[in-house]
Each structure stands twice: as C-alpha cells, then as structure tokens.
Amino acid sequence: MPCDAAILAEKLARQWERYEAAQELLVRRAVAERPFLENPVSRQEWESLLALDGELAFTESDLRELRSRQRARIEAARAKALRESVIDLAAIRTRGEVSRFCERLPKGAMLHVHPSGTLNRVTAESLVRRNDPLLEIPELIADTEGGLYPDEEAWLGALGGQARFSALSAGDQERFLSFFFLPPGTHPFTRFDAVFSFIGFAADDAEDRFQIFRDFAERAVREGVSYVEFTTGVRKESLPQFELIAQRLEAELGLVVRFNSSFSRRSPPDKHAKQVESLLELQSPFLVGIDLLGNETEAPALETAQLAYGTVLSAVRSGRSRLHRTQHAGELGDPRNPRDALLLGAERLGHGVKLEDDPVTLEYAALRATPIEINLISNLRLRAVEDMRNHPFLRYLRLGLPVSLSTDDEGIFESDINRECETAITSSDVTYAELKRMALNSIDTSFAESTDKARLREKVLEQFRRFESEYAASARN
Numbered sequence: 475m476p477c478d479a480a481i482l483a484e485k486l487a488r489q490w491e492r493y494e495a496a497q498e499l500l501v502r503r504a505v506a507e508r509p510f511l512e513n514p515v516s517r518q519e520w521e522s523l524l525a526l527d528g529e530l531a532f533t534e535s536d537l538r539e540l541r542s543r544q545r546a547r548i549e550a551a552r553a554k555a556l557r558e559s560v561i562d563l564a565a566i567r568t569r570g571e572v573s574r575f576c577e578r579l580p581k582g583a584m585l586h587v588h589p590s591g592t593l594n595r596v597t598a599e600s601l602v603r604r605n606d607p608l609l610e611i612p613e614l615i616a617d618t619e620g621g622l623y624p625d626e627e628a629w630l631g632a633l634g635g636q637a638r639f640s641a642l643s644a645g646d647q648e649r650f651l652s653f654f655f656l657p658p659g660t661h662p663f664t665r666f667d668a669v670f671s672f673i674g675f676a677a678d679d680a681e682d683r684f685q686i687f688r689d690f691a692e693r694a695v696r697e698g699v700s701y702v703e704f705t706t707g708v709r710k711e712s713l714p715q716f717e718l719i720a721q722r723l724e725a726e727l728g729l730v731v732r733f734n735s736s737f738s739r740r741s742p743p744d745k746h747a748k749q750v751e752s753l754l755e756l757q758s759p760f761l762v763g764i765d766l767l768g769n770e771t772e773a774p775a776l777e778t779a780q781l782a783y784g785t786v787l788s789a790v791r792s793g794r795s796r797l798h799r800t801q802h803a804g805e806l807g808d809p810r811n812p813r814d815a816l817l818l819g820a821e822r823l824g825h826g827v828k829l830e831d832d833p834v835t836l837e838y839a840a841l842r843a844t845p846i847e848i849n850l851i852s853n854l855r856l857r858a859v860e861d862m863r864n865h866p867f868l869r870y871l872r873l874g875l876p877v878s879l880s881t882d883d884e885g886i887f888e889s890d891i892n893r894e895c896e897t898a899i900t901s902s903d904v905t906y907a908e909l910k911r912m913a914l915n916s917i918d919t920s921f922a923e924s925t926d927k928a929r930l931r932e933k934v935l936e937q938f939r940r941f942e943s944e945y946a947a948s949a950r951n
C-alpha cells in the first residue's frame with residue numbers, strides 16, 4: 475500500500491497534467507478553423523477536462539493534509555526570515571517608529587497601478603477649477619449605473635440639468651469634488667466603480683493627463699520607488715502619448731515606466747477580439763503586457779478572458795508577440811478565477827486574495843513561483859478581505875510566491891506605497907527580510923526587459939545597502 479504522502483503527490487501530479495491539457499485546449503482553439511468568437515471553450519468542457527475522477531479525486535482528507543503541509547512550510551519560512559533579518563521590526567513596532575521606517579525603506583517597483591486612480595485631492599481640485607467643466611447631471615448619474623448611495627444620488631439630482639462647476643456654491647463644489655474619492659470606510663465594488671464617472675472631469679487634454687502621471691510619479695520617487703507598471707487603455711491611437719509620458723518621467727524624475735494594455739471585463743467578446751488583433755500589431759519597448767480588469771463578480775475569468783489571453787498566448791508561442799500577461803483575479807467573484815487566470819496563461823495575478831481558498835491551485839502557484847501583485851488597502855476598502863489581519867499576502871510569500879506590494883488606485887483610496895508598508899507591518903508579523911524580499915520581487919517579476927531589470931536590481935540593492943547601514947548607525951545612537 476503506498477503511504478498517504480505518495481498518494482497525494484500522485485494526485486497532484488495528475489492534476490497538473492490536467493491543468494496543462496486545459497491550456498493546450500485553449501491554445502489549439504486560438505488557431506482553430508472556427509475562431510473563439512463562434513466557438514468558445516465552454517465551462518462544462520473546461521471543468522470536465524480539469525476534474526480528476528474516481529480514485530484520483532481529491533478527498534476532504536487529502537485537502538486537509540495539503541493545507542497542513544502548507545502551514546508547516548509557512549511556519550518554517552517565518553522562522554528563517556526572522557533569522558535573516560538584519561533589522562528588528564518588532565522593536566520598530568514597539569517604539570512606534572513604523573511610519574518613519576516606511577518613509578525611508580526602498581520600495582523597488584509598483585506593478586499594479588491604474589493611472590486615473592492616482593489622482594489626488596490637490597491635483598483634482600486644481601484641474602477642475604482650471605478647466606471648469608460643464609456638468610451634465612442626468613448623464614453623469616446614468617453613467618454611475620446605480621453605484622452611488624441613494625442620498626448621494628439625490629444630492630447630485632438636486633443640482634439640476636446642467637451647470638458649470640464654477641456656478642456651484644462653495645459648499646456644493648466641495649461636495650462634488652468629494653466624489654473623486656471613495657468615502658471613508660469600506661464599500662462594495664459598484665460604489666468604487668462609480669468614482670470613475672467623476673474622474674474624467676479633471677483632465678481636459680494631454681497636458682492635464684501628464685500632470686496626473688507626474689504628480690503620482692513625484693510621490694512614488696520620493697517614497698523610494700524605481701519602476702512602475704501601469705495598467706491602462708493603451709491602444710494604437712494612444713500609444714504615442716503613453717510613450718511620451720514614459721520618456722518624460724524617466725528623463726525628468728528617473729522613474730522607469732512601462733504599460734500593460736487593459737481589457738475590461740465589461741467589454742463584449744467581439745470588442746476584445748478587435749482590441750487584441752490591433753494590439754498584436756503594435757511594437758513598443760514601453761508596452762510590455764496585457765491585463766484584465768473590472769468587477770469580477772459575474773465576470774469569471776474563463777468566460778471573460780479566454781479570447782484575449784488565448785490569442786496572446788498562442789501568438790507568444792508562435793513567436794508573433796512578446797506581450798506578457800497579468801490578470802486581476804481572485805479579488806472578488808468566482809473562486810475558480812485565480813486557477814483559470816493561470817491556465818489562460820497569466821504569468822502574474824493581480825490581488826489573488828481568493829487563491830488561498832483553493833489549496834490545490836495554491837500549491838501549483840507555489841511550485842511555479844507565480845508572482846502576486848498585492849494591494850492591501852484596496853483589498854480592505856473594497857471588501858476583498860474583512861479583516862486585514864487575515865490577509866493572505868504573507869502566507870503566499872512564505873510559501874514561495876514572489877509577492878510584491880502596490881497601491882492599485884491610491885488617489886481614490888487616499889493612500890500611497892508608504893501606507894501599504896505601514897499596513898503590512900502593523901497588521902502582520904512580517905519581518906524586515908520579507909519586506910526586502912518583496913521589494914526585490916517587484917523588480918524580478920516585472921515585465922521589464924532583462925537588461926532593465928538587471929540595472930534596476932543593482933540600483934535597489936545599492937539603496938538597501940545604504941538604508942541598512944544608515945539604520946544600523948541610527949539604531950546605535
């Protein structure tokens with residue numbers, strides 16, 4: 475009789491074969507005679523290919539055993555990280571020096587940033603006052619698609635049909651500007667989505683948009699960030715503008731910037747089909763990948779993403795494209811999304827909070843060292859986690875997944891990368907070695923060219939050498 479461990483290993487190996495078979499089906503479908511649009515991979519086809527049956531199916535006891543082994547690995551990694559830490563974070567917590575520590579800590583890269591979501595209060599107010607937009611209230615309310623709370627919608631409705639911003643009373647102007655940010659506390663994703671209906675009023679032209687990028691970039695550089703990957707609507711027409719933004723930010727601030735072209739979960743498949751074909755024609759050193767974004771509830775990864783991701787994966791396999799793939803998956807919605815995103819060819823996951831609910835896919839992701847872009851404050855404020863102390867980021871890191879920290883939409887949440895660092899330190903037992911690991915992970919798992927990565931890694935390591943020696947000196951005084 476083989477022992478339990480051998481049986482579990484055998485079942486996992488069989489499961490990985492099924493995972494690979496599912497990806498092969500997808501790649502075949504991408505080049506099949508009848509294209510994705512007419513002949514998508516159905517949920518039933520997908521699940522029956524993935525399911526292990528009969529004696530090979532995972533039992534409750536297998537899953538318990540797998541979780542228990544993962545817990546043991548997490549515990550061993552925690553102890554190792556504590557031994558390797560040259561700075562004692564416990565002392566920093568006790569002395570109340572967390573903010574000061576995070577201000578000075580090198581951050582490496584931010585891999586999960588939406589440019590329009592970076593707009594902060596000062597910039598929003600100055601742009602709206604300068605551009606004095608015409609507010610068409612009924613259209614604006616319709617655009618929020620019921621995402622606002624009833625009292626908010628009633629207040630907006632009472633402003634009437636249309637008005638110039640400058641014609642509002644001072645109090646109304648202030649309240650209108652408050653809609654550019656998420657109200658305090660936690661909110662459903664639909665309320666967050668409604669914010670984007672307002673943000674458009676700030677920027678009028680390319681120079682306004684550059685100002686939003688520049689304000690964010692100045693803050694990021696001040697906070698110790700060396701590289702940013704933005705997810706945004708890079709299309710054939712907008713690419714030159716984004717290239718110019720990246721060139722200016724590097725020349726003016728020394729910040730290296732790249733872009734992932736976004737696919738919206740709300741767009742129909744035929745729109746994704748057009749978008750992906752046009753994207754595959756583009757060549758730019760600044761355009762490094764694709765990302766799928768939007769509310770995951772009722773927009774599962776398989777059904778929403780297979781066309782774009784299957785097409786890009788197939789193009790990469792055949793040498794036609796070099797685009798990388800990341801995907802928002804496991805923030806909300808179907809718990810199978812992190813698994814399906816990986817099988818659809820995503821190299822990184824955005825958020826990935828729900829990955830932990832599926833210990834088999836978590837094991838797969840650990841084996842493959844799948845990078846996870848973590849945004850703690852976003853996850854708390856949009857209810858991806860109920861309690862920050864239960865956030866899985868550190869368990870992922872300790873299982874060997876190259877986790878890194880980012881801010882998602884720091885303007886809307888009125889946060890920044892320093893707050894993410896503080897949140898990590900105050901809500902978990904993260905060690906200094908692990909904070910440093912996350913900063914290096916962010917560079918290593920970016921979609922930058924290898925020569926850029928090597929240069930950035932050297933820069934960040936030098937920042938850490940300086941940080942550690944200054945820290946040692948100040949700790950002695």
Ligand SMILES: [Zn+2]
Nearest residue numbers: 586802824882
């Ligand atoms: Zn995001």
